[in-house]
Amino acid sequence: MAVYVHLPWCVAKCPYCDFNSHRAPRVLPERAYVDALLADWRFTATAEDRPITSVFIGGGTPSLFSAAAIGEILAALDAGPGLAADCEITLEANPGTTEYGRFVDLAAVGINRVSLGIQSFDTACLSRLGRIHGRAEALTAIDAVRSAGIDQLNCDLMFGLPGQDLAGGLADIDTLLAIDPGHISYYQLTLEPGTPFARHPPDRPDEDTIIDLYEAAAERLDAAGYTQYEVSAWGRNHVCRHNRHYWRFGDYLAIGAGAHAKCTGLDGRIARTARQRWPAGYMHSAGTPQAVVETRFLSTDDARFEALLNGLRLREGLSRTDYESRTGLLWADLQAHLAPAIEDGLVVCDEIGVRASPRGWYLLDSILSDLA
Template identity: 65%
Template structure:
């Protein structure tokens, strides 16, 4: 039986809750065009985007989400959809409302996702002026054929110009999203995507493999993708280039230079709390009694706007069991290179560290995870078998 060196009792519920960081996620659900690989809750934007009505709905939703909440917001993330379709003034209204209700931390990280095809220099400067301090650019590829296959509305020149414009607009904190394992891609083509991004030196690069998600056109009509050996070689070669350029992999798909990690995403991976508002937004909160609650909002934008701010807008509320909490914690925590610390695990899950060791006895014995009195992480071998490790914990 695998155990830690002692079996201390986790802290009381109220103390645990107050120590859990709180973030805000704001979902803006419209895109110019729906990409065939995307399974997010996004919808083609109408000719007349209902910006004011949707922001009004978000503000009502925020008031509802803040019920019985008093913690300061450490990070805010505007996701979508394509948040850069909205005006800076609209984004500013939301930030003001968040600050008025709960307060934004003095060093609050405020990220907005932007599509290179829906942005311009002036828009970046305006977003910076209303408080957004981190941009995440959905570049995905610099290969014109791949961009067309992926259904992207921008070209390579626009993508690279967006990086330069973001910098000119005042953004020092910048992430570039890039995909690999694309249709027709080999190692050489993949490096032609990555090298120009590295050369522009964003502090953060999200480098993730294209997957065929259910209920997407790509899933129903799969494109010809590279074989597994090619995908592995692409990722290994990319890793070497990123390390040589000064990036460190701190999560499966996330690479950053010193101080440039995404604090918002790291809060997800470390089982922090977040209030989610907007059509289809999900949230996670630690209740005053220590129980962990997950919620989901009405998905369809028009339906969401008609009930936002009322309990009817919440379509799902689920309180996690101990087994659920253990599994969900490690589902994300083991994606981090640093793994899971004992202190955070007991504080944020309310579960006993020694019992986690018991649950992971088989992966520990097989050398897939390293476990002691202070922490848990996947070993170099286990890093390639995260699904196997997690299968041991399925509720």
């Protein structure tokens, strides 16, 4: 079992972001929000007895909250059903919002993995993205995580940025590889519907430049010992257990404003739920059924497609054991469903599992569109 905790506030809302994040008030309602999370957890976890193998505290900008608040949340999770002895506990942090000595305090309350939203080391690019940090703050944040003794570090890096050329994009990769964080999430800037960037698109590199940049960056990552184990994830000294659990179609509980969960009931039905997205409404209703504003039970077709949507993101794909145990569906039926993609050489589906072929790996969007 995995757990996601959502802390929804940011200092400023980036123009490309479509996550459930909100500009922080002058005084953050930390106490009221933590109380809401604790009530939500008591309501959510009453029937759960599986140990928690990973926790991801995301946002928003969780590093706006004090280490004491984070520790209180983790203590509640540990009280029931309990954190596994080797539980991976990740906190997202943004370089522009962290008092760097706080990482020592975060490590003391149980944080053993940090995901830093670096995005770029080019201060001009960062400004065009609406980020509130620059190159110096990014480098300082990385040093602070390491100085705190947190040895599992992920750095997010984006490409295809406004004003970025091939040389600039590769300079970002070279800077990060020289730092060698151990895990890198490398993904292209996309213009998500409803965001300011979607309404007023910035000038970005052309498609050929983006392809050239990605291919050259991938070669450098590979040469530096980073293995691409998922579409946008590259690991050298670890993989992200929490995200891999998602991609393997595992169950997870979730608390916080707008948090989404996936759980399988004793009857085998898979439910996806969502909580109120507005922080005030969430804090008012947390701990009651009114906090859950959407419950959707997956049909057979939904379960099959969502398992593939997640599992094919992994280089290793989805094992037969995970597919059958987590969807309740027959392997033979999946093989029949995938027959056209198998015949086209895009997907491999054998007795071990299902995965994209080397050619299919670069055509995942097209494959999934055909399977929907």
